[in-house]
Amino acid sequence: MDYTLLIYASESKFGEMTPEQQGAIFEGHNVFSKELIGTGRGRSGAALEPAATSTCLRVRDGKALLTDGPFAETKEQLGGFYTFSTNNVDELVSMASKIPDAAYGSIEVRPLPDMPGRPPYPPVAAKPADAKKEYLLLIYEDEKRWTKLSEAEKGKIFGRYFQLSSELRQTGLWVDGAALATSDTAKTVKLRDGKRLVTDGPFAETKEQLGGFYQVWARDLDHAVSLAKKIPAAETGTIEVRPVMDVSQFMKP
Amino acid sequence: MSTDRALAEIVGRERRLVLASLARRYELGVAEDAVDQAIELALVKWRAEGLPPEPGAWLHQVAQRRAIDAMRQLSIRAQYKERVAGEADEAAPAPELPHAVQDDPLRLVFTCCHPALAIEAQVALALRLLLGLSAEEIARAFLVSEPTLQQRLVRAKQKIRDAGVPYSIPERSELPERIEAVAAAVYLVFNEGYVATRGELARADLTAQAIRLGELLVSLMPAEPLPRALLALMLLIEARREARSDGDELVLLSEQDRSKWDVELIARGKALLVESLRLGAPSSYAIEASIQAVHADAARAEDTDWEQIVRLYAMLRARVDSPVVRLNEAAAISMAQGPRAALERLDLLKLEHLHLYWSTRADCLRRLAREPEAIECYERALTLTTNDAERRFLEGRIRALSVT
Numbered sequence: 001m002d003y004t005l006l007i008y009a010s011e012s013k014f015g016e017m018t019p020e021q022q023g024a025i026f027e028g029h030n031v032f033s034k035e036l037i038g039t040g041r042g043r044s045g046a047a048l049e050p051a052a053t054s055t056c057l058r059v060r061d062g063k064a065l066l067t068d069g070p071f072a073e074t075k076e077q078l079g080g081f082y083t084f085s086t087n088n089v090d091e092l093v094s095m096a097s098k099i100p101d102a103a104y105g106s107i108e109v110r111p112l113p114d115m116p117g118r119p120p121y122p123p124v125a126a127k128p129a130d131a132k133k134e135y136l137l138l139i140y141e142d143e144k145r146w147t148k149l150s151e152a153e154k155g156k157i158f159g160r161y162f163q164l165s166s167e168l169r170q171t172g173l174w175v176d177g178a179a180l181a182t183s184d185t186a187k188t189v190k191l192r193d194g195k196r197l198v199t200d201g202p203f204a205e206t207k208e209q210l211g212g213f214y215q216v217w218a219r220d221l222d223h224a225v226s227l228a229k230k231i232p233a234a235e236t237g238t239i240e241v242r243p244v245m246d247v248s249q250f251m252k253p
Numbered sequence: 254m255s256t257d258r259a260l261a262e263i264v265g266r267e268r269r270l271v272l273a274s275l276a277r278r279y280e281l282g283v284a285e286d287a288v289d290q291a292i293e294l295a296l297v298k299w300r301a302e303g304l305p306p307e308p309g310a311w312l313h314q315v316a317q318r319r320a321i322d323a324m325r326q327l328s329i330r331a332q333y334k335e336r337v338a339g340e341a342d343e344a345a346p347a348p349e350l351p352h353a354v355q356d357d358p359l360r361l362v363f364t365c366c367h368p369a370l371a372i373e374a375q376v377a378l379a380l381r382l383l384l385g386l387s388a389e390e391i392a393r394a395f396l397v398s399e400p401t402l403q404q405r406l407v408r409a410k411q412k413i414r415d416a417g418v419p420y421s422i423p424e425r426s427e428l429p430e431r432i433e434a435v436a437a438a439v440y441l442v443f444n445e446g447y448v449a450t451r452g453e454l455a456r457a458d459l460t461a462q463a464i465r466l467g468e469l470l471v472s473l474m475p476a477e478p479l480p481r482a483l484l485a486l487m488l489l490i491e492a493r494r495e496a497r498s499d500g501d502e503l504v505l506l507s508e509q510d511r512s513k514w515d516v517e518l519i520a521r522g523k524a525l526l527v528e529s530l531r532l533g534a535p536s537s538y539a540i541e542a543s544i545q546a547v548h549a550d551a552a553r554a555e556d557t558d559w560e561q562i563v564r565l566y567a568m569l570r571a572r573v574d575s576p577v578v579r580l581n582e583a584a585a586i587s588m589a590q591g592p593r594a595a596l597e598r599l600d601l602l603k604l605e606h607l608h609l610y611w612s613t614r615a616d617c618l619r620r621l622a623r624e625p626e627a628i629e630c631y632e633r634a635l636t637l638t639t640n641d642a643e644r645r646f647l648e649g650r651i652r653a654l655s656v657t
Contacts, residue, residue: 052408053416055369064430066368068412133417220419221369222427243416 002043002112004180005082005096006210008203009105010075011050026247028100035098036082044176045082046136046215047245054242057225059234066225071140071240072206076105078138080245081213083112083178096189097196107189108203110210111181117155119162125172131217134175134244135224140208141237143182160232168216173227175215183209208237215244260299264292267309268385271316273357277420279320281364282410285382287323291316358383359473360420366435367418374409375438381406384465394459395445432474436483436538439466443487448640460491471525481529482539488522489545491515503642507554519549540569559589576604584613592617608637612647624654 014022029047036042051070058065070077079101086092096107146154161179168174183202190197202209211233218224221241228239268288275284291312305311365378373395380386380394392402412418423431446459467484474480496513497504504510526542529535535543544565551557566582579602587595596617604610615630628651635647 049415053412055416068369068371068374135417218417220417220421221367222419222421222423224417225369241416 001087002083002085002178003092004110004112004178005084005099006078006108006110006203007080007082007099007101007105008076008108009079009101011077011079012075013104014079025100029247032098032100033082036084036095039084041085043083043085044215045080046134046176047080047247048078048136049243049245051077051242054240055221055225057228057234057239057241058237059229064225064229070242071138071208071238072204074204076203078210078242079105083176093187093189093196093198097191102189102191105190106203109187109189110183110202111185112178113181115158115162115179117158117162119166121162122166122169124169124174127172127217130219131173131223133218133220133224134246135216135218135221136242136244137214137216137224137228137231138210138240138242139212139214139231139233139237140240141211141233142208143211145236146182157232164214164230167230168214168227173217175217177212177214179212180210182211211237256300260296260304263304263308264295264312265385267312268292269358269361269383270309271313272382273361274313275316275320276361276364277357279324280410280414281382281420282407282414283320283323283327284316285410287316287319288312290319356422358469359422362435362470362473363422363431364413364418364420366438367413368431368434369416369418370409370412372438372441374405374412375434376442377402377405378409379438379466380442380462383469384462386462394456394462396456429479432477432479433536435470436479439463439470439483440487440538442466443490447490460487460494463487464491476532478529478533479536479538481525481532482536482542485522485525485529486538486542486545488518488525489542489549492518492522492549498642501642503640503646505646506548509554511552511554514549519546522546523549535568537569537572540565540572544569557588559585563589576602577607577609580604580607580610580613584616587613587617587620592620596621605633606637608634608643610634611637615650619650619654628654 014025017025033042033045036045054068054070056067056069056071058067082099084092084095086095092109096102096109099107101107149157165174165177168177186200186202188199188201188203214227214231216224216227218227221243224241228234228241231239233239271291272284272288275287278284279287294315295308295312299305299308361382362379365382366375370378377391377395380391381388388403388406389399392399395402397405422428440463442459443463446456446461446463464484464487467480467487470480471484492515493506493509493513495515496509496511522542523546526539526546529539529542544562547558547561547565562585563582566578566585570578570582579598583595583598583602586598596614599610599614599617602610611630611634615627615634618624618627618630631647631651631654635644635651638644638647
């Protein structure tokens, strides 16, 4: 099973650290991502720009509404994620607790289920030269809404997602993307004073939950928003558009 | 004209153009600092040596040099951006003179009023970067401390940089929505100035600043109907400024001394409205401006064509159906068809938190000679208003009714 390891941490706590401590966290991610890649079962990951750079999109009655800031104004914010494949829950929790931010934040672990009826996807085309900035499009939706839909309705919506995923691959804008299993399947992992704390359930109990994401290349924010508008959940939930941090200057190859 | 005033005028005119041109190649914050430094230098130099033949070109050149210096001192990332921007410039040669690119000031408008920025940030950026107001002036006008306002500007510029807010004119398909967002920011500035009553000169001055922004939008987008409608609306309301207050007292439209209305502003507003309607389908701003124009056409309050105003409110409601629009429509119906018809409309509204709802209702009841109910409604209105002049007006009405 594939899992996403969502990193929630207080940006102000990070901001208050000394440059050495911050450097240690970057270095920790460097070590962690090497270990992840070393297992041959790490698929992807991203570090995000601070929540203040976020923009939320809602499409209602065909009109796009943008608002400044992240989806939820909480003390601890999503700061990045990794994906990892394992069939051993102990290994999963152990990996999650090795993420440097687990020591002062929380790691929410969520399965990435196979999507029923998913067609074979086309290969990812070459990235357009003018698409220089990476964005994460975070999909927030009321999970209860899903349980009320008929199989036919769900299939129709899945079809639109598959279509968008194919389109992003064909245009070379695709980096990654996944649908998350519902939040009741989540586990939250913390490391405090060297001790591992594992709780069932998501990091935050909210009505609208993170249900999936796309990671894309775009020319600028307007381009990223135009891609976000194609996500079906934009019409019923919220899409948070957050720039991905360029970590090449921190991460050693 | 004194030299200082001549200089201030030139600087005011050139500042926006130079900034708009530099912002295409450098981060907004870097461009702004560079322009400020160039102006500081220019003022000293020009006072001593007189004006150069082309002050705009001079400012542009000095500011550009400052921006390049600043970029060199900045982080690796910023230098990289400069190089990338430089490469792009080679493909499309950059104009030597800022005047050569008409589009740059428009790019600046759409970046300042980008809907991904909070509306307070859009407004602060527009006043700072488009009109050149100081942070202190903006802070005073919006009743916030200067550090708060400075922080707001810094955060907005950081978001523009880090979130990749483009420095560009939106695509045709996006343009109507984006022009509406710009208009909303400008109209917010106007309303801030409009609601400010006595003693708050800096705030009342905001209506003038909003009109300046409106004029800028019209000049930058001459073929678009919306900016003209917005400017028309603001001018038609501004025309009644002198008549709207008598000392500390708020004077209702029906009680205003119409000889105090500014006929020149009314004429300009009406002309702009006609032009706007000729350019495209009426926006909500055009309909609201039309309502103001009907008021302006009435020499006396009793000459007002209320039937026409009711029709315009119905049009407005078809476009933006908000409870407040319905409330205004009901008030117009009370004048056109009488208080009984208006009460029927008011009964359907759930606006019990608004003092205007209660005062409109009270007025209808008063005219139907249902005094005790009218007094009750005026009293409800009184508990909800925060405006002193409004309060005195309501108290006056209650007194008058209690006597009879």
